[in-house]
Amino acid sequence: MDDFDQEAVLAKVHLVESDILMVxxxxxxxxGTPSSDFDFSVIAQSKDERFHRDTxxxxxHMRxxxxxDRVKASFDYLPHSLLGVDVEYWTVQEISxxxxxxxxxxGHMKTRARKSSSFAASAVDFRLLSRLTYGVPLTNAAGFEKITAEIRPGEIxxxxxxxxxxxYPDFRDLAGMWAQGDHESALIAARKLGVDTFRGLTHAYGNTNRNPKYLARFLTRLPDSLSGLTGRxxxxxxxxxxxTADAADTILEWLDLIDLAFAAxxxxxxxxxxxxxxxEFLGLLRSELHRTMSWNAEISNEYCFRAREATDDVPSLRSMLSAMVRREAVEHTLPLHAWASGRAAPAGENNKSA
Incomplete structure (x- = not known):
């Protein structure tokens, strides 16, 4: 990292004595890398004129x-340096x-058995939440401890x-591309599904950062027993x-890695x-099924795909891919009809509930 002048950094922050300054x-x-910025959050006790658009x-500031009418963030490069200073401005009430x-x-996510839609996550600033789990207070440590006492990293x-x-729609798209012989698109879809699944693996081990940019580095922090898998x-x-001649084999290798990630x-x-x-997760899957569904191969395949994050008793993704190319249901032992027995159609989901 380049040398820097502490006073030059603080000049970009606009602190008062009661503020919490978190890095x-x-x-x-x-x-981080030698090109990483300083990431600060100024948490003021209440809104004041320092961060009003007009004052x-x-x-x-550079930008x-x-x-x-509120200024929420600023960015600058330090004089005579390549270092950047990125500052976000919050209040204690906004954090609360x-x-x-x-x-x-x-609470809402605990009732769902599928990947979250963007509408459900949009109301929450995940980046700030993650930073609050490991950030370091440089001022007003007591105030920082008070506002972060309610943080639950495991829930994040x-x-x-x-x-x-x-x-499942991502896997279904992959299968359709594969069936058409479009290995280029299928490879991109397989890579995305792999990145998502391995990111999920880091979250299962407590990582709260959703940014895939540093996923490889987060994976190195998992137990040594997973080093072979994460290295692949x-x-x-x-x-x-x-x-390009290896594309088809690489897609199948991605599916094998995803299966192993689910096992982990x-x-x-x-x-x-x-x-x-x-x-409990399998119970959530059961609650989605009902006896009056239009049962077909796709329903069977969808629940076979989604159940693999909770049960070993499912066929491989390679087997699923082969069955879906034949437009058939993959063979499995999940008792889907028994799960649906006696259940009425559920109420529709409220997309704004979160």
Whole structure:
């Protein structure tokens, strides 16, 4: 990292004595590089004129960002340095509201057995939530401890997990591309599904950061017993197939890695703090089924795909792919009709409930 003048950094922050100044980001979580910025959050006791659009010292900043009449963030490069200073401005009440919104979201996610839609996660600033779990207070440590006392890192990890894992439509698209012989598109789809699943694996081990940019670094922090699996993922994700002729085999290799990642998730999720356990997750799947559904191969395949994050008793993704190309249901032993017996059609989901 370049040398820097501490006073030059603080000049970009506009502190008063009662503020909480938190430093976070990649320089704190261990994933930083020589080009990483300083990531600060100023948490004021209440809104004041320092961060009002009309009174903010805009001439002192390279750029700044507003929401309504409030300045929410600023960015600058330090003089005679390549270092950047990225500052976000919050109030104690805004942090409290954010934590309350996440608590509601977590409660909602515990009732769902599929990958979260964007509408459910949009009300929560996951980046700030993650930073609050590991950020370091540089001022007003007592105030920081007070506002973060209600943070539940395990719950944040679980909501992040549900934004990563369980998208049958993604696998279904991959299968359709494969059936058409479009290996280029299928390879891109397989890689995305792999990145999502391995990101989910890091969340099962407590990672709260959803940014895939540093996924390879987060994977190196998992137990040594997973190093072979995560090493194969990192190699394939970063460098891909050797040539276009290898595309089909690489897609199948991705499916094998995803199956192994799901097996690792199953082994840890019952002990993961705040995660929905395996039996409880299967119960959520059962609650979606009802006797009057239009039963067909797709329903069977969808539940076979989604159940693999909680049960070993499912066929491989390779087997699923072969069956779907034949437009058939893959053979499995999940008692879907028994699960649906006696159940009426559920009420529709409220997309705004989170």
């Amino acid at each position: 976070s980001g990649s320089l704190v979580d261990g994933s 903010f010292p805009r001439e002192s 700044y960002y507003t929401s309504g 509201d954010l934590l309350a919104a996440h608590s509601q979201l977590y 990890a679980y909501t992040a997990f549900r934004t990563a894992v369980g998208s 993922f990192r190699q394939l994700n970063a460098y891909g197939p050797g040539s 998730i199953r082994r840890v999720r019952d002990e993961a703090d705040a995660f929905v356990g395996r039996e």
